Amino acid sequence: MASKRPAKYDILFEPIQVGPKVMKNRFHQSPHCIGAGSDKPGFQAAHRGVKAEGGWGAINTEYCSIHPESDDTHRVSARIWDEGDVRNLRAMTDEIHKHGALAGVEMWYGSSHAPCMETRCTPRGASQYASEFETLTYCHEMDHDDIRQVQQYYVDAALRSRDAGFDIVNVYGGHAYLPVQFLSPYHNKRTDSYGGSFENRARFWVETLEQVKNAVGNDCAVASRFAIDSLYGTAGVEVEVDGIKFIQLADDLVDIWDIKIGDIAEWGEDAGPSRFYRQGHQIPWQKFVKQHSKKAVLGVGRFTDAEKMAEVIRNGELDIISCARPSISDPFLPQKIEEGRIDDVRTCIGCNVCISRWEIGGPPMICTQNATAGEEYRRGWHPEKFEPAKSDDTILVVGAGPSGSEAARVLMERGYVVHLADSSEKIGGHINAVATLPGLGEWGYHRDYREVQLDKLVKRNRDSQLALGGQALSADDVLAYGADKVIIATGSFWNGDGTNSLTHDPIPGIDSARPDHATPEQILGGTKELGKKVTILNSDPYFMGPSLAELLAARGHEVTVIDGVGFGNYMHFTLEAPNMHRRLHELHVNVIGDTWVSKVEDGRIQTYNIWGDGSRREYRGPGVIPREENRTYEWHDYDSLVLVTGRSSHDGLFRELKARRDEFAKNDIKGVYVIGDAWAPKIMADATFDGHRIAREIEEANPQLPIAYKREASVWGAAYLPDGEFRQEWRV
Ligand code: ADP
Ligand code: SF4
16 A cells, blocks of 8 residues: 655655665564464464564564573573474564564573573573562672683574574563673672673673673674663662663664663563553653664563654664564554554554463463454454454444454454444443543553544444443343344453452442442442542452552542452552552551451451461361461451452343243344453453454354364374584583
């Protein structure tokens, strides 16, 4: 398609020379984890290939281990240890090259942050200490022989990377990994020629860059990722002190500087969630580099909009825009900008759910906005292409939250006639309330994208319609509607009786019909006035409890939290936890952990310590708990109780319809299905996935259940590569 982009974006499409290579534009997919590594080559190749197709000028692996001494198991990194990895990663570089993009590899040696749980090797590092990030992991402090050997690992990995077809080799000194550990006084306590003065601390990195450049510099661009400020003040690297000095010292050795900030222990300061950081939040640090370097400078900062990207380049702050999350949320971001289709961009909402899956370790990455992320190979889903409708079935979707709106969008993209009904005036379901919580405004982009797309699709197919703001549909309404297939996406609600994950029962005395007890919906809907002393009962491990605590404390309430599950624990995986806890501390929110509630009376609740039942377990006969009596009961006063104890599916409509399935045939209904929170409460990403999946699989024999996906598994008895020589290759 001919370019229709406004001229102000031209700067984003100017080619740029990077060493021996030319990058066709200024869109760089920065290294980011997806759970593919080198062992799922189909996943790796298809996920990165789709971005090449979507217009990204350069696309990287996730962190790619250069040697078994750098093994991040239980998490999944790529690996370039041997010929098998070369062959598997070549599948990725081939896909990328088909679309004229460059392929980059981020060469990773984690040192003390690499737990080596699979390989059982011992990582080596600048100085010996326990990792501030990884549990119980120490490195071996390198002597000069060790230094030569590990530098050779980089060289060997660079040579293998070149053989795998990579155009850019990146010596990774971000996130407190080995090269920046040598540079940073926080990690480097040495007194020899590799420690102490700036020149000594810089020596390991400089030598490594020299050796890598000598080995592959004629064939590949050499990049270096540099956490230019550890954010520790004088204890670490500061941008205007050692940061700039290192840029000046090593500028001739690199073709590209890849600049970021922060460490690994709090890497949410780099991959900043939208709750705390706007796009371009690292620019105040990154902008120094171009003033001191003659080389191409790129950097991340969850750049979501073309306006900001162009401005950053025009201002001389960066040469190349690097994106991880925006490229996951919309792999076709560059192409949409190129074609002037800004309103088709599926903007990253900054929830960091993609990161949460990597932090948990193992599973494939998912995305709240882009349900096809991670599904490109195994399910064969393309973010922008859909199989045309296979029948002229008409489809009624009831509920326009994340799951229903996504189902309707994809079905309409396929060409089905769809009616999307919701008793609310606006699509978005529960996002409409969630996006009003402190810092979560950008989560509303999920709704906005679908709103814009559905409006366009309805105009394209005038038999489809959005039926918003009417009566809630009953089972009679659905049966008489005239649709061939029905998808129920009616969501879930917060329990009003205290039913929770600890006891699985209601809490005696709790009733959200009372004026002093309130569910999140009642608070966000403005239907409950709260008193001065608010107590939040929390047995949900994600964002609702902490968000309400922040909201209410900021409004002037005295907030106490009674928590039985770990307050905001899932937010450690989304990297929101550290600043969330700082925020709650600022607001004097009092969190009483390891505690749950036995009963509630007027104005007071009775709590107990969940560990108060004794450490000894013994059989005491039927009807007697095999532990001691819990004697930790206490009473606390409250003015208002907020109930964040758990959710339940809003599935009454589905269950009634299912009970009346004998009436389907006479109403010409072929099937009624249920998705999203109405099937079981889940995070927004999974609700969106449900909607997307059923729309792709609506013609299957039973669309309620997913069809099998391709598994990339080793099969017993199949040839294993590279036979025999495997272990030798690890040795210098
Ligand atoms: P999910 O996350 O599964 O998509 P949400 O709770 O976000 O679910 O959205 C459910 C939507 O369904 C809400 O917008 C609600 O107004 C709508 N809804 C629930 N029951 C009915 C009904 N019987 N008729 C029409 N709309 C309904
Ligand atoms: Fe952005 Fe959230 Fe998707 Fe990650 S999961 S790319 S943060 S929308």
